[in-house]
Amino acid sequence: MESGISSTNAADHQWRKQLDQFVKANSQELAALAWGLHLQDPEGDSTLGIDVEPTPHFITCPREALVALNxxxxxxxxxxMGVVENHNPQIEVLLLGVSRGQIQAIQYQPQPEPPQCFEDVGEDVDTLIDRLEQRMQTAIDSPSQA
Incomplete structure (x- = not known):
């Protein structure tokens, strides 16, 4: 019996599902990271992203690159693009997941809001990046390794 899902589609679905689970499990620390990065560059127009390949890691997605891709x-x-344009870092987190030429936007409103998450977590941006990337690498399988 066949499932009707090719192995490529199954791998594509798998990284998206794992990314969603990772975000849910780490929502407060991701909110803290997003706010910490915003504080470093309040006028910046980059969106925080997670590139799944070759191993999961954080990236920044400049607005100009997203416009060109669109x-x-x-x-x-x-x-x-509407979600990116209207993103409010004070109250919500926006992440772009990237893999195999695909992009997935994840947006959520953490409770408490990102500034409070950053204060509650009490870590600097570099520490948060290192910790979250280590967790990502065990939580998300790269489609090229699947």
């Missing part, structure tokens, strides 16, 4: 794919990312 144009390249005939405006198919317009909904995601």
């Amino acid at each position: 144009e390249k794919v005939d405006n198919q990312l317009r909904v995601m």
Whole structure:
């Protein structure tokens, strides 16, 4: 019996599911990281991302690159671009997951809000990045390794 899902589609689905689970399990620390990065560059126009390949790690996605990508794919990312354009770092977290030429936006409103998460966690940005990347590497399988 076949499931109707090719191995490529199954791998694509798997990283997305694992990314969602990772975000849920680490929502407060991700909110703290997002706010800490915002404090470092309050006028910046980059969005925090997670690149799953070759191993899961954080990236920044400059607005100009997202606009260029949207144009390249005939405006198919317009909904995601609206989310990016209207993102409010004071009250919500926005992450872009990237793998195999695919992109997934994850947006949520943590309780407490990101500034309070940053204060509660009490760690600097570099420490948060290191800790979260270590967790990511055990929680998310790279599709190229699946």
